[in-house]
Amino acid sequence: MLVSYAPLHNTPMNQRSYSLGVVAVMSLLNECTSRVILCLGRLGRKFIRYQHLFYTESDMHCYLYYLLYAGRTFKGLIETMDGRKTILLHKELPTIGTYTRDSQGLLVPSEKGARGHFDIAIINSLNSKRYDMTHQRALIAVELGLDEDITHFKNDLAKLADARNDVKQGFIAHFAREKTISAGEYQAMTDLLEANPQIRSLIIDRSKRRVTVNNRLRIGKEEQHFHI
Secondary structure: OOOOOOOOOOHHHHHHHHHHHHHHHHHHHHHHHHHHHHHHHHHHHHHHOOOOOOHHHHHHHHHHHHHHHHHOOOOOOOOHHHHEEOOOOEEEEEEOOOEEOOOOEEEEEEOOOEEEEEEEEEOHHHHHHOOOOOOOOOEEEEEEEEOOOOHHHHHHHHHHOHHHOOOEEEEEEEEOOOOOOHHHHHHHHHHHHHOOOOOOEEEEEOOOOOOEEEEEEOOOOOOOOEEE
C-alpha cells in the first residue's frame, strides 16, 4: 500500500527524515498486516470446521481479538496527545469521518452525521501523540459480518475506503452460515472488491454442504469450492 507524506521543505535533513518516516510506517504496517492475515486465516478455518462455534458476530469479534492480542505484536502501551496511555488493539474504534444513511440504509459521508465504528482496529502508534484519545487514527481496521446482507457489506467497505479515516490497511471478512450468499450478492461483493483492490478480504459461505471461500487476504483472488 502506498503511504504518502509531504515534507515542508525540500532540504537534505527533511528528505532524510521523510525517508526514515516512510520506512518506519511501512515496517510497522507490514508487521501488523502479517499478524492480522494470520489471525483472520485462523478464524476462517475455525468457522469452516465448526460454524456454530460462534453464536453471534460478536463472538467472532471476541475470538479474533483474542488471537490478535495473544501475540506480542499489539502489546505494550502508547500515549495520546492528552496524556492517556492505551494499547494498540481496540474494538469499536470511532471513525474520523461522519455519516448519515440514505433510504436504502447505505452510509453517506456527511458533516452533519455521526461517526461510525470499526469492529477491530489497530492504532497507528507512530502518530498517536498527535491526537487525543477519541480521535486516534487506525493503522489497520477490520470489519466483520455474519449472515448479513449486501448493505452491511457496502457500509463496511465504505468506512474502510473513506480517505477521511486514514486507514493504511483495511480488511473485510464476510461469513455466511444460515443465510446463503446469492449469486447476485456474491457478484456485487467481488465487483466492489475489484474496485477497491487496496482492501484485503475473506468471504466464506458455509451455508451448504459445498463451502465457498474467496480469500484475498494476501491480495490476489483465490476462490475455492469444496464439499464437507
